[in-house]
Amino acid sequence: MATDEAPKDEAGPTRRGPGRPRKNEEGGSGSDLTERQREILRLVIQEFVSTAAPVSSDVIVNKYRLPYSPATVRNELAALEGAGYITHPHTSAGRIPSDLGYRYFVEHLMERPGGLTALEQHNIQHQFYQIQLELNEWLRLAASVTARTSHNAALVSTPRTYDSRLKYMQLISVQERWALLVLVSQDGTIREQMITLDEAKTQDDLTTISNRLNTLLTNLNWKQMETRTKDWPEDMVRTVALRLVETLKMLDQNQAAQIYRDGLVNILSQPEFSDIERVRQVVSVIESGQALTHIIPEVLSSDGNTVQVIIGGDNRFDDLRLLSVVLARYGIDGQVAGVVGIVGPTRMEYGRSISTVQYISNLLSGLMTERRG
Amino acid sequence: MATDEAPKDEAGPTRRGPGRPRKNEEGGSGSDLTERQREILRLVIQEFVSTAAPVSSDVIVNKYRLPYSPATVRNELAALEGAGYITHPHTSAGRIPSDLGYRYFVEHLMERPGGLTALEQHNIQHQFYQIQLELNEWLRLAASVTARTSHNAALVSTPRTYDSRLKYMQLISVQERWALLVLVSQDGTIREQMITLDEAKTQDDLTTISNRLNTLLTNLNWKQMETRTKDWPEDMVRTVALRLVETLKMLDQNQAAQIYRDGLVNILSQPEFSDIERVRQVVSVIESGQALTHIIPEVLSSDGNTVQVIIGGDNRFDDLRLLSVVLARYGIDGQVAGVVGIVGPTRMEYGRSISTVQYISNLLSGLMTERRG
């Protein structure tokens, strides 16, 4: 699905809002822009995204062979600036898009988001079917592929589940008083826990306990398990059951979620990060980012499958002022959900980023569905 | 063990080589330096490490109240430069240590490596006993603690084993034709593998197979398993056994080894990385480092428990020219082994780095021994 090579000749064709008036300027974020202004804004962004240099009226006119003179374009640029969509580093510089401008672009101006070519899609799929059917390997690969495809940094979170149920558990004797609890949930997630025992147990003892628990608790989620075990006697069986409850709960709440990251280097080679101070900030956001751990649960609990785009932190995340984040959910509705994301400078190819996270998240969802059957 | 507060007043007391002649200069790496030269070299390094600025003769004399005049020191500096231990960014600058100088320092001049204070040790231990008894959590924590303690980037590799033996395995039905193979080795490592089945099997079928394999193969390593299963009939049982062999082999060869990293930000705040080009290089070395994956197996297969210090790549790793790596092995002799490392600029507090990796690796080794009993 989704071919490439968006037609660049026609104006901004897709998602154009309905009847738009001809008011010329002011109005803040009111989005009433002339058709021509929209076109020019699109070009400014397109040009700036690819060159990283402020865009002048001349460049727009000449490079894109517009039927207006630079002067006309200048007037329009002034209008766009008045409306807050672009800015001016200084008097004699060209224009650069503001966060608001990018937002408008993403919401109204983006041509059909530049999808991945068939070849790219094929190569990516190939890689996924290359490796063993292991969730974590998939996620790691997803991060790496996303980074490479988008030329930005990528992140993939391990999924949370919504209703984990016990499929199988086993206690394994490690030492006289320590046992390893291995838990497999219905969706194939494995968790291990070390348990200290009050009294020494042999492997046979442990197997007996495991068997009993498997018979009693299979296919229950943590809540059911909790009520079921409430009035069990205070013995080893119950202790283990409580650990099971605990662990399933953790899975459902996305505790212990890991984040796979990759491609940090990609965004450091962007020209906006020629300033060390920024680099440091970016690295720290990505390495140990508070912001990201706030955003991910938000995306997970949002509804709809739309890709979310957070531009320059959207005034909510100070650490992200210089960055944009494009996120998609993957998983199986109502059962498991994780996040695939791209982090890069606000000057980013939003179209491509969006199609990339879309493609990868769909791929992951597909793989997971397939695997669970 | 290992207290702190190395006495800084006395000259370089520890590890002093035996009778050393009074030859004054030349001789390349021949290590015959005057006592005074050694002292001065030590001061140059100490000063440079803490200030990051080229060290002048004046500073040395005044700051450390040496009983010589700056001119004398200048002569000695010239000698040290001739011998290759220090250099000159340009004529009118002070001296900076060369990689050779650092090497000499680490090998002969370092005062008792500045150990961690009792408080630090206590805090670190506390953190480890805080968390669940999970190997991977320990390793992640080790990376984070090492980074924070050393103020550099840290890495911790998941351990390879030398003689993994099967403790317990179980097949779990996921779909009609897919099963999850969970393998627990004697040291408590867990691996999961998805297996596709030629024909549909119920969970009961799978359990029967598992039980048989457990009886037949428990406590075998992969080689034994291979010979044992050689002439089994070509059935499902054998297929699974082969996967077991494969997996144990992987464990022994440190395939699928992960590396936990942390603290990248720390080294970016060092003044030597005010140049973007360097930052990029460093980030790419640490994020996807070829060099590191070469070094780690080397350290693992080296003998002795000494901490290894690689300074500026030691002419073997080009990518590491600007960096030094301090590595220690952890694990249990002849059974499991992983690596704890610190990566930072060549201008690094080697003493502290060495004690840190030593301490952390001992701690990990202890935890592992304890856990396995």
Next chain:
DNA sequence: CTTAGCACTCAAGATGAGAGAGTGCTAAAT
């Protein structure tokens, strides 16, 4: 062997001129 004295070198910062890019405005053209 040590050290005072001094010339010499070089980086780093300040200053200023010149060029070029690009705007914003005004007034004419359509």
Next chain:
DNA sequence: ATTTAGCACTCTCTCATCTTGAGTGCTAAG
């Protein structure tokens, strides 16, 4: 009423020049 040519104006960037100060290296005296 919109478009556009023309032009003054602003600001950054680059380059060259100058100055300053740090720190050396050498020489000759202690």
